[in-house]
Amino acid sequence: MNRTPTPSLRTRVVATVVVLFAVLLLVVGASVDVVLGQQLRRDLDARLSDRADRAVELVDSGVSAQDLVQALQGDAIRVRITTADGTVYGVPGGEPPAQGDRPAAPNPPSGPSNAPTPPGPPNPPAPRSDSLEITKPLPDGSTLSLLGDTTAIADVRQQLRILMVGAGAVTLLLAAAALIYAVRRALSPLDSMTSVARRITNGDRGRRLLPSKPKTDLGRTASAVDEMLDALEDAEQKEAAAAQAARRAEEDMRRFLADAAHELRTPVAGISALAQSLQRDAEHRPDRVGRWSELLVGESARASRLVGDMLDSVRAENTSELELTDADLTDIARRTVERAALLSPQARFEVDGSQPVPVRVDVGRVEQILSNVLDNAARFTPPGGRIRVQTGADSQAFVTVDDDGPGVDEADRERIFERLVRLNSARDRSSGGVGLGLSIARTLARAHGGELVCAAGPTGARFRMTLPREDR
Incomplete structure (x- = not known):
C-alpha cells in the first residue's frame, strides 16, 4: 500500500513565502540598482552639458584657456582644452597643469627649414569604458573635451547593494519569524483536530x-x-x-x-x-x-x-410461505370466534364489527393468530366470563380481544410473547399449553407487516393485533 505523502505544512508554507519574498526583494533591489545607476548617469551627463555651455560663455567673455580649465574642473569632471595651434590644457585623468607651467606657443620659422618639427604634448590616456565624455568646439577655435568620471557612481551603487543585501537579509529573518508565528496560529485548529482524534482513538x-x-x-x-x-x-x-x-x-x-x-x-x-x-x-x-x-x-x-x-x-418466521389473498378481517374474526365458542363453551364470546375491514393476508395464518389469542383468553377467563372481540381500521386494520381474566402485569407484557414462557401466577402449566401460542401469533403478525401487543383491558388482559390496511 502506497503511503500518503505528509510533509510539514508549516515548513512548506514558511519556506514558500520566504522564497517568494526573497525573489521579490531581489527583483526590487535589482530594479532600484538599475534605475539609480541610470539616474546618476543622467545627472552626470546633464552636468557635463551645463559645463560645456558655461565654457562657451566664458570664452566669449575672454577667459583664457588655462583659466577656463580651472573654472570647469572638479565635481568628478575632467577638462581638456585643445587650442587651435594644438596646445593642450588640463589633460583628463591627471591633475590640471599649474599656472607657471603653461606651455608657450611655438614661434613658427620665418622661412622654409628642414629641421624636424618639435614633438607636441603626449596623448591623454584613454578614458574609462563606462565614463561619459563630451567634445564641443569653442568660439575661439579651440576644442573642449569634458570627461565625467563614473567611479563615484559605481561606489554609490556598490554601497547601495551592500545596504540592500543586509536590509534584505534582516527583513527575511523578521518575515520568517512573523510567518512562523502566524502559521502556527493559523494552523492551531489542526492541533485541536489531532487532539480530538487521539481522544477518540483512546475510547471517547x-x-x-x-x-x-x-x-x-x-x-x-x-x-x-x-x-x-x-x-x-x-x-x-x-x-x-x-x-x-x-x-x-x-x-x-x-x-x-x-x-x-x-x-x-x-x-x-x-x-x-x-x-x-x-x-x-x-x-x-x-x-x-x-x-x-x-x-x-x-x-x-x-x-x-x-x-x-x-x-x-x-x-412463522418464513414470510415466503405466506399465501396472501384479499380478505375481510371482520369476516375472519367472526369465523374464528365461532370455532372458539364451540371449543370453549364456558366463556361467552362477543364480536363487535359491523363494517368490513379489507386486508391482504394469509387467511389461514391470521385465523391461527386469532385462534391462539382466543384460546389464551378462554383459558384464563373464569366460567361465565366474557371475551369481547372488536375489529376496525384507522391508519391500520386492527383486532382487539378483551377478556375477564386476571390480566397481565406491565412487567410481563413483553415476556408473555417469548417462546415457552408461562407466567407464574395465573398462566401455569396446569392451565394447559406449553407457552408457544402467543409467540407464534406475534411472529405471524410481524410476518404480515403488523404487530401483536398486550395491554391492560377494561377488566382483564387486552391483546391488539394490527395489520396493513388494504384500500379498495
Whole structure:
C-alpha cells in the first residue's frame, strides 16, 4: 500500500513565502540598482552639458584657456582644452597643469627649414569604458573635451547593494519569524483536530470537532471528519447490535431447545411408562388396559401438539410461505370466534364489527393468530366470563380481544410473547399449553407487516393485533 505523502505544512508554507519574498526583494533591489545607476548617469551627463555651455560663455567673455580649465574642473569632471595651434590644457585623468607651467606657443620659422618639427604634448590616456565624455568646439577655435568620471557612481551603487543585501537579509529573518508565528496560529485548529482524534482513538467515541465556521477550508475538513466519525460510530453500533442480537438469538435457541426437551420429556416419559405397563401387565390386569390406552393416546397427542407448535414457531418466521389473498378481517374474526365458542363453551364470546375491514393476508395464518389469542383468553377467563372481540381500521386494520381474566402485569407484557414462557401466577402449566401460542401469533403478525401487543383491558388482559390496511 502506497503511503500518503505528509510533509510539514508549516515548513512548506514558511519556506514558500520566504522564497517568494526573497525573489521579490531581489527583483526590487535589482530594479532600484538599475534605475539609480541610470539616474546618476543622467545627472552626470546633464552636468557635463551645463559645463560645456558655461565654457562657451566664458570664452566669449575672454577667459583664457588655462583659466577656463580651472573654472570647469572638479565635481568628478575632467577638462581638456585643445587650442587651435594644438596646445593642450588640463589633460583628463591627471591633475590640471599649474599656472607657471603653461606651455608657450611655438614661434613658427620665418622661412622654409628642414629641421624636424618639435614633438607636441603626449596623448591623454584613454578614458574609462563606462565614463561619459563630451567634445564641443569653442568660439575661439579651440576644442573642449569634458570627461565625467563614473567611479563615484559605481561606489554609490556598490554601497547601495551592500545596504540592500543586509536590509534584505534582516527583513527575511523578521518575515520568517512573523510567518512562523502566524502559521502556527493559523494552523492551531489542526492541533485541536489531532487532539480530538487521539481522544477518540483512546475510547471517547462521542467527541466531535464541531467547527465554528464549517464553510472555511479547515471547517470543511473538520465537518468531513465529523461525518466520517458519525458513520464509523453508527457502523460500530450496528455491528455491536448485530452481535448482541446474534448472541441473544443463540441464547434464545439454546433456551428454546432446552425448554423443548424439558417439555417433551414429560409426554415421552408418560408414553414410555404406559407402554411398559401395557407390555408387562396387560394379561394380568385386563381391566386397566382401556385406561392405559386412553392415557397413552392423550400423552401422544400432547407430544404431537408440542412438536407441531415448535414447527409452527419456526415456520412463522418464513414470510415466503405466506399465501396472501384479499380478505375481510371482520369476516375472519367472526369465523374464528365461532370455532372458539364451540371449543370453549364456558366463556361467552362477543364480536363487535359491523363494517368490513379489507386486508391482504394469509387467511389461514391470521385465523391461527386469532385462534391462539382466543384460546389464551378462554383459558384464563373464569366460567361465565366474557371475551369481547372488536375489529376496525384507522391508519391500520386492527383486532382487539378483551377478556375477564386476571390480566397481565406491565412487567410481563413483553415476556408473555417469548417462546415457552408461562407466567407464574395465573398462566401455569396446569392451565394447559406449553407457552408457544402467543409467540407464534406475534411472529405471524410481524410476518404480515403488523404487530401483536398486550395491554391492560377494561377488566382483564387486552391483546391488539394490527395489520396493513388494504384500500379498495
